[in-house]
Amino acid sequence: MDMIQDDELRQLFRIESEEHLQKLEQHLLQLESQGTNQELLAKLQREAHSLKGSARMLGIVDIETVTHAMEDVFKALSNAELILTPEWVDRLEEGLDTLQKMAHEAITGTPARISAQEAIAKLAFEASEEQLIPKTVAAIPDSNTSESAPAITMQATETNKLEESQSDTTQADKTQIDKSQQIDVIRVEPKKLDVLLTRVGELTVTKTHIESWLTQMEGLIASWEEVVRTVKKTQGNEELSEQITRIGNTLYPLRQAAFEDSTALNRITDGLESDIRALRLLPLDRVFQLFPRTVRDLARTLSKQIQLNIQGGDTTADKQLIEMLKDPLMHLLRNAIYHGIETPEERQNLGKPAKGNIQLQAKRTAAHILIQVKDDGRGLDEEAIKQKALEHKLCTQEELSLMSRQRLFSLIFNQGFSTAQMVTDISGRGVGLDVVRSSVEQLKGTISVNSIYQQGCTFQISLPLTLATTRILFIRVAERHYAIPVEFVRMVRYIALNTVFLVQDRETISLDGQAISVAWLDDLLELPKKRLQDEKVEKQPYLLLEMNEERLGIFVDEILEELEVVLKPTGPLLSRVRNVSGITILGSGEICVVLNPLDLMRSAQKHAHSTISRTKLPLQDSIGNKSKPKKVVLLAEDSITTRTQEKRILEGAGYDVITAVDGLAAFNTLATCSVDAIVSDIEMPRMDGLTLASKVRKNKDYEHLPVILISSLAKARDRKRGMDAGANAYIPKSAFNQQTLLDTLRRLV
Amino acid sequence: MAEYYTSTQAEQEEKEQLKQLVGFMLGGELFGVDILMVQEIIRSAEITKVPNAPDFVEGVINLRGNIIPVIDLRRRLNMEAAKQTTPSINKNWILILTIDKRTTGFIVDLVTEVIKIDENDVEPPPDIIVSGLENQYITGVCDTGQHLLILLNFNRILLMEEIRKLKEIDVADK
Numbered sequence: 001m002d003m004i005q006d007d008e009l010r011q012l013f014r015i016e017s018e019e020h021l022q023k024l025e026q027h028l029l030q031l032e033s034q035g036t037n038q039e040l041l042a043k044l045q046r047e048a049h050s051l052k053g054s055a056r057m058l059g060i061v062d063i064e065t066v067t068h069a070m071e072d073v074f075k076a077l078s079n080a081e082l083i084l085t086p087e088w089v090d091r092l093e094e095g096l097d098t099l100q101k102m103a104h105e106a107i108t109g110t111p112a113r114i115s116a117q118e119a120i121a122k123l124a125f126e127a128s129e130e131q132l133i134p135k136t137v138a139a140i141p142d143s144n145t146s147e148s149a150p151a152i153t154m155q156a157t158e159t160n161k162l163e164e165s166q167s168d169t170t171q172a173d174k175t176q177i178d179k180s181q182q183i184d185v186i187r188v189e190p191k192k193l194d195v196l197l198t199r200v201g202e203l204t205v206t207k208t209h210i211e212s213w214l215t216q217m218e219g220l221i222a223s224w225e226e227v228v229r230t231v232k233k234t235q236g237n238e239e240l241s242e243q244i245t246r247i248g249n250t251l252y253p254l255r256q257a258a259f260e261d262s263t264a265l266n267r268i269t270d271g272l273e274s275d276i277r278a279l280r281l282l283p284l285d286r287v288f289q290l291f292p293r294t295v296r297d298l299a300r301t302l303s304k305q306i307q308l309n310i311q312g313g314d315t316t317a318d319k320q321l322i323e324m325l326k327d328p329l330m331h332l333l334r335n336a337i338y339h340g341i342e343t344p345e346e347r348q349n350l351g352k353p354a355k356g357n358i359q360l361q362a363k364r365t366a367a368h369i370l371i372q373v374k375d376d377g378r379g380l381d382e383e384a385i386k387q388k389a390l391e392h393k394l395c396t397q398e399e400l401s402l403m404s405r406q407r408l409f410s411l412i413f414n415q416g417f418s419t420a421q422m423v424t425d426i427s428g429r430g431v432g433l434d435v436v437r438s439s440v441e442q443l444k445g446t447i448s449v450n451s452i453y454q455q456g457c458t459f460q461i462s463l464p465l466t467l468a469t470t471r472i473l474f475i476r477v478a479e480r481h482y483a484i485p486v487e488f489v490r491m492v493r494y495i496a497l498n499t500v501f502l503v504q505d506r507e508t509i510s511l512d513g514q515a516i517s518v519a520w521l522d523d524l525l526e527l528p529k530k531r532l533q534d535e536k537v538e539k540q541p542y543l544l545l546e547m548n549e550e551r552l553g554i555f556v557d558e559i560l561e562e563l564e565v566v567l568k569p570t571g572p573l574l575s576r577v578r579n580v581s582g583i584t585i586l587g588s589g590e591i592c593v594v595l596n597p598l599d600l601m602r603s604a605q606k607h608a609h610s611t612i613s614r615t616k617l618p619l620q621d622s623i624g625n626k627s628k629p630k631k632v633v634l635l636a637e638d639s640i641t642t643r644t645q646e647k648r649i650l651e652g653a654g655y656d657v658i659t660a661v662d663g664l665a666a667f668n669t670l671a672t673c674s675v676d677a678i679v680s681d682i683e684m685p686r687m688d689g690l691t692l693a694s695k696v697r698k699n700k701d702y703e704h705l706p707v708i709l710i711s712s713l714a715k716a717r718d719r720k721r722g723m724d725a726g727a728n729a730y731i732p733k734s735a736f737n738q739q740t741l742l743d744t745l746r747r748l749v
Numbered sequence: 750m751a752e753y754y755t756s757t758q759a760e761q762e763e764k765e766q767l768k769q770l771v772g773f774m775l776g777g778e779l780f781g782v783d784i785l786m787v788q789e790i791i792r793s794a795e796i797t798k799v800p801n802a803p804d805f806v807e808g809v810i811n812l813r814g815n816i817i818p819v820i821d822l823r824r825r826l827n828m829e830a831a832k833q834t835t836p837s838i839n840k841n842w843i844l845i846l847t848i849d850k851r852t853t854g855f856i857v858d859l860v861t862e863v864i865k866i867d868e869n870d871v872e873p874p875p876d877i878i879v880s881g882l883e884n885q886y887i888t889g890v891c892d893t894g895q896h897l898l899i900l901l902n903f904n905r906i907l908l909m910e911e912i913r914k915l916k917e918i919d920v921a922d923k
Contacts, residue, residue, distance in 0.1 A: 525800035525801065526800065526801065527800060568815070568816045570818065571818060571851055571853075573803075573806060573820075574799060574806065577800075577802045578801040579801050580802075583799070583816050585816065589811055590797075590811075591797040591809055591810070592797075
């Protein structure tokens with residue numbers, strides 16, 4: 001089988017086959033939980049039939065024959081020639097998998113290496129006597145299969161009912177055909193909608209700009225009125241006075257027209273924007289419906305009994321949001337299955353029902369979409385979290401004792417914490433929550449967790465409704481203008497500078513009885529210092545950023561206004577700049593850099609070490625900074641591109657870097673140079689990273705030298721091997737990003 | 750007459766190999782860039798700095814609603830920094846080039862004129878390094894009679910790998 005050659009046909013088939021396959025899967029799962037249900041079987045037949053038809057039209061024989069075989073099974077099931085057993089559900093699922101792979105091949109050209117014959121053979125059935133059990137006899141599934149599989153209830157269908165629904169189906173089929181003659185839906189590529197939305201975003205910005213003309217016009221009229229008064233007083237030139245009055249005759253209607261048009265434009269733009277947004281809205285079911293199958297399969301492999309309840313799948317959200325939500329949600333569910341829900345025996349010993357429950361719930365509020373993943377499993381163990389946090393120096397004992405439960409739980413989203421889970425899994429949560437958090441943050445959302453030990457765990461994700469435009473606060477600092485997205489700005493306040501105090505060398509303010517660290521925006525952005533320090537300033541404005549229980553006050557020179565902007569593409573050269581999340585052009589044509597609140601908070605943490613009360617000792621700060629010796633990192637990596645990239649990242653963060661082309665070279669370097677940490681790849685010629693790590697560990701001199709392994713192997717087993725070899729941290733390349741590496745390094749060195 | 754005829758024919762042939770370049774000065778050297786790559790030349794645009802950006806990125810400008818990064822070509826090529834004695838630093842010229850479908854601005858000292866050269870006169874880059882400029886960015890040189898004209902390889906100047914490698918070389922030299 002080959003790829004469909006015609007571009008247009010291939011696109012069409014992609015859309016169509018996806019739809020059919022998704023429906024097939026959905027109905028099949030329903031069939032599994034509800035047992036033989038004529039209505040469902042009819043739907044399944046219909047889906048298989050349509051898919052078969054389009055496959056035949058495009059000459060994809062394999063898909064055609066396999067769907068045909070599946071269709072036959074559905075037919076036999078609905079005619080009661082075949083009895084629905086868990087085994088048949090599995091076979092059908094398998095068939096569906098095969099179809100998915102074949103469709104993928106037809107669309108992308110990647111060979112699926114699947115034999116249609118084999119798939120058909122698995123779907124073949126014979127109307128043997130055993131299966132031809134009369135309907136009156138209640139079918140009892142084999143006790144062996146029922147134990148391993150989630151219970152499938154068998155419904156003995158009455159003959160009348162069966163006939164009734166069959167006739168219904170044929171009728172439904174007829175109307176379906178009639179309807180298909182007329183085109184009532186036009187398929188539009190999502191990309192085209194994206195373009196539309198960007199255009200509307202720009203329109204909104206222009207609209208705001210036009211609105212500002214009104215104020216200018218008011219000013220013009222005011223000065224005109226002034227002129228009229230002056231001219232009247234002087235009583236001189238009659239002709240001039242008349243001319244001026246004539247101007248007035250045009251000015252007033254102009255203002256009126258401008259006002260009306262601006263209002264109309266406002267209404268139209270807003271309408272247009274919400275209409276286009278609505279076009280991009282899809283029900284969350286689009287992702288949710290992928291989960292029942294995963295949960296079922298995973299639960300089965302782990303011999304756990306799990307019920308997944310989905311609520312609010314009809315909640316709509318922006319297409320982009322939905323696409324990007326799939327992975328984090330899948331991760332949370334997998335964590336809940338692997339680490340949250342206990343085995344049936346454990347659960348029964350604890351007095352819980354054997355069947356665990358996972359709830360996936362979505363709802364929409366005025367400004368947010370809330371998604372909850374809730375399980376009734378082990379929950380989080382506060383003590384274990386505290387212990388881990390201490391072990392990995394995330395916080396001190398003192399800090400821990402002051403921490404609220406909520407704050408304590410939020411530690412598990414920490415990068416350091418996740419890697420800490422490599423060896424054991426005491427707290428009942430797996431690795432990679434930091435990845436979940438960063439995906440959610442990418443969507444400008446937040447995630448929080450709550451839990452009661454032994455009773456369960458709830459993750460709540462809160463997301464904004466749209467990603468197309470960004471609401472920003474327009475501010476001024478060091479004579480420059482910047483924008484900060486409002487999502488993370490909790491409040492804006494003024495404070496007298498003489499009330500700022502120091503806590504462990506960090507500038508701190510007190511807000512409602514809580515101590516909050518503060519930083520100066522120009523410091524974080526490393527701007528030239530133009531600010532004059534005046535401790536008597538009564539009203540220094542600051543923004544309070546808040547994210548996941550972390551708070552930071554940022555001093556700025558002036559807060560100007562709140563605006564809605566569209567981020568402009570900046571090209572690869574500036575695609576990832578620290579502290580910057582994008583660039584926009586304001587209504588005035590002025591370019592404005594939009595800052596990244598997350599980066600700012602991280603920068604503030606880094607700065608904390610260097611800014612020692614700058615208000616009092618402005619000079620010592622920079623001197624102290626320079627004289628501090630740089631930490632030395634030994635970097636072992638055989639690929640030149642990766643090596644260069646990593647070296648650059650490390651140097652950018654202020655480390656001195658010694659490079660080695662493989663493990664052996666790195667090990668030899670150790671003898672001649674004193675280093676503070678090793679960052680190493682795993683697969684390298686001559687000596688790999690694992691050997692390097694274990695050799696380092698065996699040598700008394702380097703016993704405590706931190707070793708970070710970076711590898712494309714991401715399985716738990718590989719992590720374990722890394723840990724066994726003596727590595728302090730293991731970063732899979734898939735999850736690799738600058739921040740992960742730097743955070744890990746900072747924690748260890 | 751016949752002689753005249755052949756000479757015009759030769760001229761015609763020669764013309765076909767003529768290349769038009771936009772000439773510009775940078776650190777006292779004359780450079781040239783293919784006129785087809787030049788979208789426009791602007792003066793004294795308002796450059797907005799981007800905090801924490803790579804040091805050779807001078808900032809961004811608003812070019813009719815598009816955001817265009819502006820590169821300090823001197824710094825990118827590791828040439829000595831412009832003498833700070835000239836206060837008219839804002840009066841620099843910005844060459845707006847389209848490279849690989851991407852529009853980027855380059856700050857140069859002075860845009861001189863359109864120069865026509867014969868492609869046959871272009872020689873491979875010399876081994877000597879002009880003004881501390883690594884010759885990896887030079888496509889060739891051409892003697893115009895008055896000056897030695899340097900043809901730059903802008904594609905390479907913008908390649909991200911090149912930018913990374915540059916850092917690597919910097920460190921290796923130390």
